[in-house]
Amino acid sequence: MPRIDFRLLLLIVAINAVTADRIKDMIYMSVDGVAACFRRHNGTHQFGCSSSRGGSVGVIQILDGPDDLGWLETNATAESYMIVMPISMFTQNIIERLEATNIINGILVTKNSSEENPSSYSPEATCPNKYSSHKMCDVKNPWNPLGNNFLLKDWKFPIFYIENNDLVMKIKDCYYKHNAHDLKNLNEKSLCALEMQSFMSAAVNSESCIRRSQNILYVHSLRFCDPLGDRNIHWPLSPLTNETKSVTLVMARLDANSMFDGFAPGANSAVTGFVTLLATAYYLNSLNATISDTNVLFSLMNGEAFDYIGSSRFVYDLEQGNFDALAAGSLKLDSINTIIELGQLGNSENKLYLHANNYMGNNLIEELQKTLSLENTTISNSVPPASIQSFLAVRPNLTAVVIADHGNQFTNKYYGGILDNNETIAFNRKQQLNKTLANIAIKLGDLLYEKVTGEKPSSGNSTVIEELVTEMLSCYLISAQCNLFQAASSPGVKLSNQLFSLYVGVNGAPNIATMYTAQLLALLTGEKLPEMSAQECVDHRLSWMGGYNFTGICINSTVTYTPAVSPAFIIDGYPMQSGLYSTWTESVWQSLSVRMFLKPSAAAERLSITLGSVVAILSFIIVWFIKSRSELLFKQTRTAEDC
Structure with missing residues (x-):
């Protein structure tokens, strides 16, 4: 029998593993270049967005105008939807109507470079920094009357933003190919869907997430949120x-x-x-x-x-x-x-x-x-x-x-x-x-x-x-x-x-x-110091920059x-709900991503579950049968020992 060259076999396996497409990549198309809405907190509340822990999934539904929204409110048949909408429709009125349907699992906001900007879009409050200002804002005559307060809203689903026209067209092509031509029978066919992953670790408010981060019961130190701040x-x-x-x-x-x-x-x-x-x-x-x-x-x-x-x-x-x-x-x-x-x-x-x-x-x-x-x-x-x-x-x-x-x-x-x-x-x-x-x-x-x-x-x-x-x-x-x-x-x-x-x-x-x-x-x-070399500049703790001719110059600056x-995070025992200083924190997250895939029809899913159940039951029966007959099936014949 010829010897097997295990080194050659190992090389073949390695090459096959490297060149083969992963099944995951064949199923999902990653939507790159997206920006996620994320969660922030102050001393009393949480604001922003989060997906479910395993990611939020829904059938794609394009919203280009009032008729699309009306259909979704009255005729939607799928269990959950991922809304793809231009930023011109990302308004307070439309969002309230979408939320009222209770079938929205996420929103992808798009911005096409060829489209005109909406007449206004301010996600800030009508009175920015209302509760921390020395002189209070007049709510009847606010500083920012066009503010829709989206930044101070606790969203129940993830939201992403994208400006990549090519990827938006791929999403729309998939929608029009699989979803749009027979809206009444969505459950009977495979549908284009999106998965959004933006699970946020922190919740409730800044005080709660900081306290959880300091919990001594954790074997390894865990961070659930970080204070906002820079220099x-x-x-x-x-x-x-x-x-x-x-x-x-x-x-x-x-x-x-x-x-x-x-x-x-x-x-x-x-x-x-x-x-x-x-x-x-x-x-x-x-x-x-x-x-x-x-x-x-x-x-x-x-x-x-x-x-x-x-x-x-x-x-x-x-x-x-x-x-x-x-x-x-x-x-x-x-x-x-x-x-x-x-x-x-x-x-x-x-x-x-x-x-x-x-x-x-x-x-x-x-x-x-x-x-x-x-x-x-x-x-x-x-x-x-x-x-x-x-x-x-x-x-x-x-x-x-x-x-x-x-x-x-x-x-x-x-x-x-x-x-x-x-x-x-x-x-x-x-x-x-x-x-x-x-x-x-x-x-x-x-x-x-x-x-x-x-x-x-x-x-x-x-x-x-x-x-x-x-x-x-x-x-x-x-x-x-x-x-x-x-x-x-x-x-x-x-x-x-x-x-x-x-x-x-x-x-x-x-x-x-x-x-x-x-x-x-x-x-x-x-002060420009052209006579200094790079090393001398660093030794004197000065700044070595490219300069206007990009060749390098030493700068002496004050x-x-x-x-x-915020002082709230350096004062021991600071009461987070006092409102004296800023208490803003940002939640920690693991990944922010959007993927598109073809979701099987409800009938196909039922068939998969049925076949899986049948196979599982048959497997149990076969295993039970073999185990119960093991003495007969695996009976060994004794051979006489040589004298």
């Missing part, structure tokens, strides 16, 4: 010293909100404001002001969409005397005499407003009114949902103003959502928005220069500032693969051709948008980070 960014015009008597704080919000993971563009709600701040810092730094006893601090606050995480921590550290990140001594809250916040400015080419508090007699603010022609659009004692809320809560008499593109109600129709992007603020390289933001930066910079030096500045180059604003807007709204971010990176770093999400994220997880913004601020305002984590 604030600060840059003083000149290093603060003990001789600094007063500080003018210029700040803007760095983060944006969104319902879907990875999609938080924040074009109007955040980008226009902090880009103007960056341009102001660059311009003021270029004027080479000589600082005496008055200084300017530029600060970017993170986590403001979630009950002012960054600004409340900033104020807490100031009150505790722990804010010592800016060189000699600690900055005191009493040292800040004026706050100027740059808010939403995406529609500022039409008109600017000044939301002013305690400004009478403040020369800087009165000059700001005149310079930006805000005398007739100043709203006294007005506090929009902005970072100044945290400061006025502890210092009600502090001079604090917000420059914004809105009066008593937002002009941003897409506040807090995935459509707050470059399209809805009509950004392009020749648009008036760039000039308007540059004009604000220059005029504010001139006033700050006069404030700290007592002298009028020489006229700056407005073209340079406008070009800088245009380039920054392109980096944050079109693609992060841009020259400015490349210059602010280490030499040789390859940037991805995508947008940075401005969602604050969870504490401890690096936020790439925060990192690049801080590096960009350092590049724009830091840009610094401070924690943007």
